[in-house]
Amino acid sequence: MVRGFLLDLDGTVYDGGQPIPGAPEAIVRLKQMGYALRFVTNTTSRDRAALVDKLNGMGVTVTVNDIFAPPYAAARYLRKEQASAMLLLTESARQEFGDVPTGGDRPDTVVVGDMGEQWTFAAFNRAFRALMDGAGLIALGMSRYWRTADGKLSLDTGPFVAALQFASGVEPIVLGKPALPFFEMARLDLGLEPDEIAMVGDDIEGDVGGAQRAGMTGILVRTGKFREADLRGEVRPDMILDSLAELPAAVATGSPPSPPTLGGAE
């Protein structure tokens, strides 16, 4: 019995700067139907307030509490552990960590997200030294790269975490899809059991595979980065929809959703 949804943002609710047709209406409808919702994204370069502004600008009405993203998850984790943190993050992402102490050159933890052009050798080396002095490592996702607005590839968080891990030998805790601790924190944020939650996204591995490994239902949408080849891999979605716009009708006909026919994939 699905009682709540985790909805991916980029490629599922919007694509670049435009909402997926019918997605804003579907979100309103799901709320009216009584489902608990969280928007779950791996975006590490913005705080939740900036994501709320972006969504509201597209006519998707949300509040900051509707959004579950790695910087917020990491800040919650650090507060719970009462740990200080050196933040390798953009200025926007740092907003989530307001009251978390920095720990100077001897932090309890190093938090690494996507910094893009703001990366410097000095900051990277300082983080490495902190790890060698015993700090833990939190990675806000392990994505290898993303595609910029002009279509070029750009290095994401994962390679920088891999570099720090190679240099220091410290194993990262990954707080981003598809890592289990991240889905587990999102589940606690929803206040539901794994089998009461369905994750909806366009990433067969990061969204569907990650959710399924966390004991949740995984629903794939044919928008964003979806390719037909995704259906020939190891991960088998519990349901496939043309887009998020179809979700209210699909759940109205039966819940949990029944497995789809996958054509020649069987």
Place this chain on the structure above:
Amino acid sequence: MVRGFLLDLDGTVYDGGQPIPGAPEAIVRLKQMGYALRFVTNTTSRDRAALVDKLNGMGVTVTVNDIFAPPYAAARYLRKEQASAMLLLTESARQEFGDVPTGGDRPDTVVVGDMGEQWTFAAFNRAFRALMDGAGLIALGMSRYWRTADGKLSLDTGPFVAALQFASGVEPIVLGKPALPFFEMARLDLGLEPDEIAMVGDDIEGDVGGAQRAGMTGILVRTGKFREADLRGEVRPDMILDSLAELPAAVATGSPPSPPTLGGAE
């Protein structure tokens, strides 16, 4: 029958800015005895001319042809392959690559060495894109870090190569100790067979282990980074000397050198 020596530099011939006592005289003596010599270093931030200046300043008389270092090895490799190369290297290390074409944004190869403070995200991202477009990857060593003059640790080449490998999936060719292709190129530079060569160094793994895997004799010196614990690992040196100063006397008593007594290590 050892006919030539590969001598490590830092920790073996000199320590920081000072020669190891007796090392310059030992080098002169080995040359007089008719041994072929090459100084083999993993230094990737300087060209050979800069290393010659440093050695000559310490009273160790060498020429550029006596030195075998990763930038030189990579430049030779690229000339042989007639390949263009994007160079993530210091200005000094680039000197070795004078006539190697850069290939613009579509090089055949990306060469990565230690850039320290000269590292920028833009150059790193450009290299990543070249790898995604099909370029090969040459790593000038995979060292994790080095200790600066003020005693602090600083990220070396390895972590940056690991990041590019993680991001692109491209496997690097490593041209630095202890990688086999590097020892093989040094061997060809000496013009001898593996069993005619002994490597002398303070790094049990990088110098001794690497040389032994290349079929050479591995001699450990108790200077530089040597620690007694090095003798309790998997690599067993063929000979152990208090310092390079002892080498001429040791080889005069019999060649190839006989295995040492390792105390309780047997």
